[in-house]
Amino acid sequence: xxxxxxxxxxxxxMSYLGSTVTPGEAGSQxxxxxxxxxxxxxxxxxxxxxxxLERKALAHFQIRLGPMRVGPHGxxxxxxxxxxxxxxxxxxxxxxxxxxxWVAPLIGLLAAFTVYTVIPFGPSQAVSDMNIGILFMLxxxxxxxxxxxxxxxxxxxxxxxxGALRSSAQMVSYEVAMxxxxxxxxxxxxxxxxxxxxxxxxxxxxxxxxxxIWFIFKxxxxxxxxxxxxxxxxxxxxxxxPFDMAEAESELTAGYHxxxxxxxxxxxxxxEYAAMIAVSSIAVTLWLGGWMRPFVRLLHGPSWDFIFSLxxxxxxxxxxxxxxxxxxxxxxxxxxxxxxxxxxxxxxxxGFIALMLLVIAIAGRSQDPSIGSRLNESIGYIYWFxxxxxxxxxxxxxxxxxxxxxxFDQLMRVGWKVLLPISLAVLIVTAIVGVLVx
Amino acid sequence: xxxxxNSALNSxxxxxxxxxxxxxxxxxxxLAALAVVSGFLVITRRNVVHSALALIVTLLSVAGLYxxxxxxxxxxxxxxxxxxxxxVLFLFVIMLVNIERSVKERRFNSMWPVGLSAxxxxxxxxxxxxxxxxxxxxxxxxxxxxxxxxxxxxxMLYGDAGKIGPYxxxxxxxxxxxxxAILGAVIMTKKKI
Numbered sequence: 329x330x331x332x333x334x335x336x337x338x339x340x341x342m343s344y345l346g347s348t349v350t351p352g353e354a355g356s357q358x359x360x361x362x363x364x365x366x367x368x369x370x371x372x373x374x375x376x377x378x379x380x381l382e383r384k385a386l387a388h389f390q391i392r393l394g395p396m397r398v399g400p401h402g403x404x405x406x407x408x409x410x411x412x413x414x415x416x417x418x419x420x421x422x423x424x425x426x427x428x429x430w431v432a433p434l435i436g437l438l439a440a441f442t443v444y445t446v447i448p449f450g451p452s453q454a455v456s457d458m459n460i461g462i463l464f465m466l467x468x469x470x471x472x473x474x475x476x477x478x479x480x481x482x483x484x485x486x487x488x489x490x491g492a493l494r495s496s497a498q499m500v501s502y503e504v505a506m507x508x509x510x511x512x513x514x515x516x517x518x519x520x521x522x523x524x525x526x527x528x529x530x531x532x533x534x535x536x537x538x539x540x541i542w543f544i545f546k547x548x549x550x551x552x553x554x555x556x557x558x559x560x561x562x563x564x565x566x567x568x569x570p571f572d573m574a575e576a577e578s579e580l581t582a583g584y585h586x587x588x589x590x591x592x593x594x595x596x597x598x599x600e601y602a603a604m605i606a607v608s609s610i611a612v613t614l615w616l617g618g619w620m621r622p623f624v625r626l627l628h629g630p631s632w633d634f635i636f637s638l639x640x641x642x643x644x645x646x647x648x649x650x651x652x653x654x655x656x657x658x659x660x661x662x663x664x665x666x667x668x669x670x671x672x673x674x675x676x677x678x679g680f681i682a683l684m685l686l687v688i689a690i691a692g693r694s695q696d697p698s699i700g701s702r703l704n705e706s707i708g709y710i711y712w713f714x715x716x717x718x719x720x721x722x723x724x725x726x727x728x729x730x731x732x733x734x735x736f737d738q739l740m741r742v743g744w745k746v747l748l749p750i751s752l753a754v755l756i757v758t759a760i761v762g763v764l765v766x
Numbered sequence: 767x768x769x770x771x772n773s774a775l776n777s778x779x780x781x782x783x784x785x786x787x788x789x790x791x792x793x794x795x796x797l798a799a800l801a802v803v804s805g806f807l808v809i810t811r812r813n814v815v816h817s818a819l820a821l822i823v824t825l826l827s828v829a830g831l832y833x834x835x836x837x838x839x840x841x842x843x844x845x846x847x848x849x850x851x852x853x854v855l856f857l858f859v860i861m862l863v864n865i866e867r868s869v870k871e872r873r874f875n876s877m878w879p880v881g882l883s884a885x886x887x888x889x890x891x892x893x894x895x896x897x898x899x900x901x902x903x904x905x906x907x908x909x910x911x912x913x914x915x916x917x918x919x920x921x922m923l924y925g926d927a928g929k930i931g932p933y934x935x936x937x938x939x940x941x942x943x944x945x946x947a948i949l950g951a952v953i954m955t956k957k958k959i
Contacts (some may be wrong), residue, residue, distance in 0.1 A: 428815065459915050467846035470854075474822065477857050481815055489861065496858045527916050601864040658937065 336583035343649045347510050350530070352445075352456020363455045366442050375601040376406040389729035400671035406530040416590035421483065424587065428482035433592050436475025436599035440606060442468050447609045448530045450619045450709030461529035462510060465610055466503075469565070471713060472603055473499040473531050477569070480584035480598070489585030494736060496634045498564055501740060505747035506561035509554040512755040513614040515762055516543050518550070523766060533618030540625040542617040550758050555615040564743065566600065569728035573736055608720035609713075619709035630693075637704055640711040642681035651675030702737060794834055795848075801827040814860045818853060825849045839916045 352358035382400065387394025395402025419431055429698035446461045448454040456466055458654045473496055480492020518525030526532060536542055543551045551698070564571040575583030585596045612618060621636045652675045685707065692704030734742070800823065807820035820916035825848045895902065925931035 425813075425815075428819065460838045460870075463839070463842035463846060463916075467842050467850055470846060470850035473854055477854060477861070478815070478819065481857070481861050493858065493861060496854050500858075501852055503851070524917050570868070708841060 342350060343542065347452050349450055350448075350454045350456075350457045351680055352454075354449050360455055363453075364445075367447075367455070368441065369417050371441070371444065371602050371605060372598070374605060375598055376410065378535070378601050378604075379406045379597075380560035381721075382728075385722070385725045386729050389726075400658075400667040400674070403670075403674065413594040414591055418590045418592060419587075420487070421587050423484045425482040425484065428478055428589075430592075432475050432479035432482055433588070433595035433599065434475075434729075435478065436472050437602075439468055439475065440474040440599040440602035444602075446529050446692045447606065448533060448613060448618055449713050450706055451530060451534075452679060453619075453710060454530065454707060457528055457530045458643065460527050462514065462527050462614070464609070465504045465529070465606070466507065466510065469603060469606055470499070470503055472599065475596075475599065476584050481590070483584075485587055487580040487582075487586045488584045491574045491580050491586070495567060495584060498567075498571065498739060500745070501743040502561045502564040502747070503555055505743060505751045506565060508751035508755050509558040509561065509747070510610075510614060512554045512751070512758045513543050513549070515755070515758050516546050517765060519762055529613050529618075532613055533620065536617050537620060538626070542615060544615040547758060547761050548763065550754055551615060553717075553750065554754045554758070555611070557747050557754070558611055558614070561744075562611060563724070563727060564739070566607055566724075567688055568604065568724055570731040570733050572733065573739060604721065604724055605717060608717045608724075611720060612713060612716040619713045621708065621712050634689070635694055637692070638686065640707055641682045641685035641689055643711075643715075644678050648675045648678035648682055651678060657731060674758070769800065794831070796835070797827045797830040800824075801831070815857065818856050818860055821856075822849050822853050825853070837915065839919050 347354060351357075351363055383405070384394040384402065395405040398405045420426060443465045445455040446458050446464055448457070464535045476495045476499075477492045480488040480490075480495070483489070514525055514527060514532070514701060516525075516539075517532055520535065520538060526535065539546070544555045545551060563569075567574045572583075574580075575585065580586070584591055588596060617624075621639075623632075627636075651671055655668055655671050655675065658668050658671070688704050688707060692698070692700035692702070694701055804820040804823035804827070808817045808824065811817045811820065825844060829841040829844040829849070832838075832844060922931045923937045924931050925934055
C-alpha cells in the first residue's frame with residue numbers, strides 16, 4: 329500500500345503541475361475547491377501579517393516601536409487580536425435595523441473574496457479564467473461599497489450615516505476614472521495580428537508576454553499615466569488614507585463601523601484588507617506584467633532563468649537573516665529568554681523554507697517536464713506576482729504614514745476635475761496611437 | 767492501481783473527459799425563485815432600504831440567469847451597472863429620506879388596482895409569448911462560444927474588418943440618447959453654465 333501511494337502521489341501532483349489551464353477551464357471541481365481553500369487561507373494569513381506589518385511600519389515611520397510585547401517583536405499580536413475580537417461580545421444596537429446590521433459585513437466580505445476566483449497568480453494558477461475576467465473583478469469589487477453603505481444606514485446613528493454617504497459618493501466618482509484607466513490598458517491588449525483584445529485576466533498578461541513589454545511602459549508615457557490614475561483611484565476605492573473619508577477618525581469617530589464591535593467589526597477589517605490585495609492584483613495584472621519576471625526580454629536564456637529562479641529562496645534567506653539579527657540584538661536579560669527562543673524558531677522556519685526553495689530551484693533547472701522543473705516554474709510565477717502585490721501593500725502603508733487626509737470637496741475635485749479628464753485623454757490618445765501603430 | 771485511485775487521478779486537471787455542463791436546470795429554478803421572491807419583497811416591504819436590498823438580490827439572480835444562457839458579458843455588465851452603480855445611487859438617495867416617518871405614515875392613495883392590472887397585462891403577454899413563442903423566437907439558443915463572447919458582441923456592435931456590424935446604428939443612436947439625457951440632467955441642475 330505505501331508503495332502504491334508512492335507511485336500515485338507524484339502522478340497526482342503532476343496532473344496538477346503539468347496542466348497548462350486553470351481548474352475552471354479543465355472543468356475539475358476537485359482542484360478548483362483546493363485552489364479556493366488555498367486562496368482563502370492565504371488571504372487570511374496575508375491580512376493578518378499585513379495587520380502586523382502596518383502597525384509596525386507606521387510605528388517606525390513615527391519613531392515608535394509598535395507592538396513589542398506579544399511574541400518577539402509583536403509577531404503574535406495579530407493572533408492575539410483575532411482571539412480578542414472573536415471573544416468580544418457581539419453588540420447590536422437596539423435602535424439598529426437588526427437584519428441589515430447583521431448582514432452588512434457579510435456583503436463586504438463576500439464581494440472582497442469572490443474576486444479572487446479570477447486573479448491569475450500564474451498561467452494556470454487561478455481558480456478560473458473567465459472571458460469577462462476584468463469586468464467581473466471591477467463589478468464584484470464595486471459591490472463591496474454596498475456593505476459599507478448599508479452598514480452605515482443600519483447603525484441608525486449620525487456618524488456612520490455620514491460615513492456611508494461619503495463612501496458611496498466617493499466610490500461612485502472614482503469608479504469612473506478607474507474604469508477608463510482600465511479600458512486604456514485593455515485597448516493595448518488588442519495590438520496583435522488579429523487585432524482582437526481580451527478582458528480575461530490571463531489573456532491580459534499573455535498579451536504583455538507576447539508584446540514583450542509591461543503595459544506600464546507601453547506607449548510611454550501613456551501606460552504610465554493610466555497606471556498612476558488607477559493607482560490613485562484604487563486608494564479611494566478601498567477607503568484608505570489619504571482618501572479614508574468614510575472612516576475619518578478625527579471627524580466621524582470611526583465612520584461607517586462606529587457601532588460595530590467584536591467579530592463583526594473584524595469582518596469589516598478583513599474585507600478592507602482583502603479588497604486592498606484584490607485591487608493591487610488588478611494593477612499588477614494590467615500594468616506590471618502579472619506573473620512575468622522582470623527583464624523577461626532583455627535578460628533571457630536558461631542561465632538568466634536560473635538566476636531569477638533563485639530569488640524566492642534568497643528572499644526567504646534575507647528574512648531569516650533579519651530574524652537572526654533580531655535575535656542578536658535582543659537584550660541579554662533572562663526576561664527575553666523565551667522571546668529569543670521564539671524568534672530563533674521563526675528564523676529557523678524561514679531559513680528552512682529558503683533552503684527548500686533553493687533546492688527546488690537548483691533541482692528544477694532543466695527544461696524537461698519533471699516535478700522539480702514544474703514546481704520551480706510555478707513557484708517563480710507565484711513569487712513574482714506576490715512580490716509585486718506586496719510592493720503595493722507596502723505603498724498603502726507608506727501613503728497612510730505620509731499624507732494628511734483630503735477634505736471631502738478636495739477629494740471630489742481630484743476625482744472629477746483631474747483624474748477623469750486625464751484618464752479620458754489617455755484613453756483617446758492610446759486609441760489613436762494604437763491605430764497608427766497597427 | 768485500484769479503481770478508486772484511478773478515478774481520483776482522472777479528476778485531476780488533465781482529465782480529457784471534457785467539460786461537463788455545470789449549469790443544470792436546478793440552478794435555473796433556484797435563481798428564478800430567488801428573483802421572483804426578492805422581486806415580490808421589493809414591492810411589499812414598507813421600509814424602502816429593505817426594498818432596495820431585495821432589488822439588488824433580484825438583479826444579481828438575473829445576472830446569474832444570463833450566465834446560464836452563456837452570456838457572461840451581459841451578466842458582468844448587469845452586475846457592474848445595475849447592482850454596483852445604479853443601486854448605490856438608489857441607496858444614496860433613499861438614505862436622505864426620513865424613513866421612520868414614511869414607514870409610520872398611512873398611505874393616502876391606493877395603487878393596487880393599477881398595479882394589479884398592469885401586472886396582469888404583462889403576465890398575459892408572457893403567457894401569449896410562451897404559447898405562440900415557437901413562431902416568434904428562434905427555435906434554438908444562439909451559440910456564442912463562451913471563450914469569445916465579448917469579442918463576438920464587439921463584432922456585432924462595431925463591425926469587423928471595415929464592415930459595419932448589424933447593430934452599429936442602433937447602438938450609436940442609443941448612446942446619443944444617453945448623451946442627451948446627461949446634458950439634460952446637467953442643464954436642469956445648473957441654471958448658469
